[in-house]
């Protein structure tokens with residue numbers, strides 16, 4: 001017998017089941033189909049500006065910084081200011097997300113690079129799929145629009161997120177993902193990012209900037225009511 | 228059996244650990260850091276206790292239907308273009324991984340933190356085949372340089388001090404300036420980041436563990452703070468996930484419940500920095516991500532734990548809270564446990580995986596104070612399970628002769644209540660008297676016959692001079708008198 005059959009057989013023997021019992025199968029199918037939500041904390045159950053405020057508070061509590069602009073056209077200037085304020089070079093890498101490439105970059109003196117990083121970029125910008133207010137978490141999906149390596153390799157990661165795409169809890173984010181990609185289907189990579197990279201491995205001291213970005217700067221765009 | 232175990236020598240290991248000043252200083256960091264942070268994180272979430280119930284129930288439900296969820300998980304991985312392989316034991320898992328690496332002509336293999344990879348001892352195996360495995364989690368990297376095992380399941384180098392790390396870096400990073408300043412932990416981190424960045428970019432295969440495998444979508448999930456796991460699974464051409472059967476979780480919503488208790492219990496964060504869901508290889512049009520995605524699912528004795536009293540141990544989500552709160556772990560550190568998994572969870576899991584004959588000492592490394600169970604996010608009754616092992620060890624006559632003799636001696640008296648009362652009264656009276664006149668510090672013994680294992684490392688408090696039964700009777704009498712007094716008034 002192969003390892004697969006052996007292991008499944010041993011699981012069934014230990015559980016005292018055959019594997020073809022109709023009730024067990026339907027219990028499993030039902031759970032997969034319905035994906036019951038479980039217990040959702042009250043914390044994220046706020047809407048409108050209160051939700052944006054919670055997102056900001058939570059993100060800042062994990063050492064991310066958060067700025068707010070009223071529309072997309074203001075993002076390039078906000079990024080240029082951020083880089084200047086932190087004495088960072090005026091260069092920026094991004095993927096091919098039209099929400100990013102369509103911004104008025106000509107109004108700044110930033111030098112842009114496109115595509116994946118070779119590990120030597122100082123700054124990159126990505127557009128988030130959304131945010132989760134409960135923990136100040138950014139939700140990133142992979143693809144040419146926003147390559148996953150941009151979330152990890154640059155020293156400073158700037159993330160644009162639409163205020164209207166910040167949800168209260170993870171469960172609502174799953175609903176949206178299922179609506180976008182189809183039930184049971186996921187993009188290659190979904191990154192939940194909560195603050196900049198860190199390590200506590202040396203004497204349990206918290207140090208920022210382990211292997212991922214040392215800084216995460218979030219720019220929230222627009223109103224929570226309108227996308 | 229996989230990596231070499233020194234669990235049978237637990238007592239000797241513990242003795243060395245207690246005498247190791249360096250280790251004792253480092254272990255102080257565990258007590259300081261983890262406990263307060265977990266408490267604060269739990270207090271920030273009013274639903275935390277209910278969330279633990281929810282996490283336990285999800286795990287119980289999954290284990291009861293594990294065969295079916297596994298089948299579904301495999302189906303979804305295959306649909307997404309990935310490959311699922313099954314390994315009955317460590318050897319089978321090692322061979323599967325080596326074959327995948329060989330097929331890729333791999334030279335450098337980067338690794339995210341994975342306890343299962345420690346369990347199967349993959350590094351030595353790959354090295355023997357001429358490949359170079361590189362641990363990328365900072366703690367794992369440090370212990371790899373030292374040729375040690377992790378001493379904690381989420382903080383592998385917690386037994387070390389910064390000065391030890393500095394001398395290891397100076398010894399190994401020979402190409403760097405001899406006079407560089409490494410006196411601050413942040414300088415050590417920066418150096419490791421730079422050295423490992425090159426390794427990430429050069430790697431042919433990346434191996435990660437998985438915190439969860441999702442049946443609904445066929446996704447593997449890793450939870451990290453450093454970002455090393457993400458670089459490990461995104462940059463190389465091939466990503467291998469190594470996970471054991473009990474990592475399966477039904478749906479994304481179920482995962483959300485478990486995530487809410489995992490980081491809070493582990494590091495006291497509301498959520499770890501990176502929670503990454505990987506599903507199959509890179510898609511058409513993707514500019515990054517691995518071209519090949521393999522999952523090796525390991526049993527290694529776990530399927531036989533189902534349906535026994537040890538099934539509950541398979542709920543474990545490897546948060547480390549039980550060891551962070553364990554007075555025995557604080558005292559001896561992780562290496563004394565002699566195999567991959569230390570602390571209370573190791574004391575229960577190790578005998579299951581490598582046999583009670585080898586791991587049977589570990590369940591004795593407990594004071595039964597119950598703190599582990601009180602913090603375990605999936606409510607595993609660790610003290611009860613340790614007791615089960617002790618019973619089995621005793622039944623199988625694996626306890627050392629002195630323990631058996633002691634217990635049968637006690638049994639003889641316990642069956643004869645009058646004699647028991649008389650003897651214990653006599654003994655307690657004597658000890659109490661000795662304690663009063665002879666105890667070197669008042670009321671304590673620093674040496675006692677037959678109890679060297681105890682008094683070598685701590686004093687034994689001298690009894691008050693009365694047995695429990697005597698004091699119980701006295702108190703009952705006092706209470707009755709008080710009651711009678713009240714009633715009479």
Ligand code: SF4
Nearest residue numbers: 543544546547549603
């Ligand atoms: S036994 Fe419980 S507390 Fe210990 S590591 Fe596992 S889940 Fe965490």
